[in-house]
Amino acid sequence: MAAVRRWPRKLAVLAAALPGAGSQGRAAAPGPAVLPAPGPTEEPAPEPVPGTAAPATAALYVHWPYCRKRCSYCNFNTYVVRALDEAAVRACLVREAQTLLRLSQVHRCVYGVRSEWALLRSSVPTCNSPPSASSVTSVFFGGGTPSLAGPGTVAAVLEAVAGAAHLAAAAEVTLEANPSSASISRLAGFRAAGVNRLSIGVQSLDDSELRMLGREHTAAEARQAVEAARGLFPGRTSMDLLFGLPGQSRDAWAQRLEAALGLCDDHISLYQLTLERGTALAAQVRGGALPEPPQDLLADMYETARNVLVATGFRHYEVSNFARKGALSTHNLSYWRADEYIGVGPGAHGRFVLRGEGGCSREARVQTLEPVTWMREVQSHGHGTRSRVVLNPLEQLEELLTLGLRTDEGITHECWGHFSPQFSLQDVFGEPGEARALQQSGWLVLDSGGLRCTWAGLAVLDSLLPDLLWQLQRALGAARCPPRDKEGQDARAVSGHDGQ
Incomplete structure (x- = not known):
């Protein structure tokens, strides 16, 4: 193979922003300044263009950007704040979800039928007409640390989604949780709010490794959190583990894996630690305070994990993800299968067609990174989209190949x-x-x-x-590629808001 070839940078950024390489809310390069919206923000969406009226379905990602502290390896779009107006953040998440669902036209309920999900949580009578095929197929609350949000915030977003689109009662609703904010009472609150799947950020079951990673929790707290989650979400609790930590030996990793197998439910995600530029851990390695793991050791760790997990009944269904008893993450599969998805919240990514504007081409969208600026834009325009790029056929196939x-x-x-x-x-x-x-x-x-x-x-x-x-x-x-300007930028890129 030609060693000089490299991934296109845009695909490397995409792959890093999606599951399998960390959080969907990973920071991306800031876009140009936001343009003012030219018109009212609450106009109803236009009728679909003839020939493009097929029912719209999409997954929904909701980014909660706040953490209590920044981990030493983290370069995601996260923020540590002293005081937070959660009611204001909640209102903006709700409004942006409604706006983007309207833009995508994943919002139509024929005959005025309410979502099955909403009906389960309401005594309001309704007719027996069939629901619209346009629907949100799954919802994922990522971060950041979304388990720091109140269950009321999660419930408000889900209610807004159910009111704006068809959300089936059985739709997968996942919330990422850190062990330090995953008490039984808190997890029960999330379950009552509509969450039916948890992803626990364990990362390691060794206290010294957790300290090196800058995690808040201990190994004992991680075990307690997973056990509590399994009691409330049996068969629908996933745990994340990191391998390839500085100084971690092959034997140490085998011990962590054995401990995880004794604790985990039916889904586990294994991520090779990436020493991201600008992080505290990368600086320690670069400065010689910690050793950089050799590549052959990393490959051995990964192969060991694959063999052990498959031998114990797990299906290796994605590069970093393993499931047994059919417990695959349907939300994450929507990314890898190149389905449409809508990103809500600071720094969230999306890929969907703007049917509400009469569009028929898929757009790549990134929401404004910084939360305060994002909130201001949502309050002014209904959403905080910082960049929009219409993807040409070749770019769509490149993404499909890279993810699929x-x-x-x-x-x-x-x-x-x-x-x-x-x-x-x-x-x-x-x-x-x-x-x-x-x-x-x-x-x-x-x-x-x-x-x-x-x-x-x-x-x-x-x-x-x-x-x-x-x-x-x-x-x-x-x-088939679009013309590029003299600086190599895609001439189809659009920055700013679209008047919704």
Whole structure:
């Protein structure tokens, strides 16, 4: 493979912002200044353009940016504040969710039917007409530390979503929680608010490692939190673990993994620690105070974990995620399958079609990073979108390839055809070239099921993607890319608000 090829920077940023590499709310480069909204913010959305009226479905991500302290490895879009007006933040989250649902038209309930989710929490009578097929398929509260938010804030957002869109009673609603803010009473409050799945940020079950990571909790508190969560959310409690910590040995990691297996529920996420530039932990390693883990050790740790978890009944369904008894995260799968998703809250990312503006092309959207500025924009315009970019067909396929190959199912022919009706997977990757060489080497499979990595290929996906992206770009041709200005910026990028 050509060593000089690299991921396009935009795809590296996307991959870092999505599950499998940390939080959806990871900080992105700030966009240009926000433009004033030219018109009223409460006008009803226009009717769909003919030919684009298919029911809209999307996942919803809600970013809570606040933490009690910043961990030594964290470069996510998080903030530590002395005092917080939670009522004001709640109102802005609610309003932005309503606005973006309206823009995407994931908001229509035919015959005036209320959401199943809302009906479960209301005694208001309703008719028996079928609900709209337009719906929010899942909701994920990430951060930051969303377990620091009050259950009332979570309930208010979910009520707003249920009032603006069809939210099925069985829709997955996940909340990330830190052990230090996961008491039984607090978790019970979140369950009463509508949360039905928890993701616990354990990170390590060793006190010395937790101190190095700058975590608030102890190993004992982590165990208590997971046990409490399993009691309230049986079969729907996930835990996160980090490996490849400075100074962590292969034997130490095996011990952490064994302890986690004795504690975990039916879902576990394993993330290799990334020493992010600008973090305290990266500075310690760079300064020689802590050793940098060698790459071969990191690979051994990952392979050990994969083998141990699969041997104990877990399915390795995504690069960093393992589940048994069908406990896959449906919300995270929506990212990896390139479904539409809406990001709400400071720094949240989204990918959806603005049907409410008569659009038919997918946009990449990023909300304003800084919470106070974001709140001001939401209060003025209904949302705090800082940047918008219409994705051309090649860019959409690049994202599909980058994210879809993270899963064991890979990219199905049906999914690919939704984004590329003119060029099939066989047209692009079945011809002589890099993809065929990867297949012959045992890294990749292209068959009637679609395109996917082998067991061995999934472990080295990052090294395979540059060649696959290069072959995709060659197959579709540079003519499909938009013109670039002299500084290399996409001429289709739009900054600021869109008058909603």
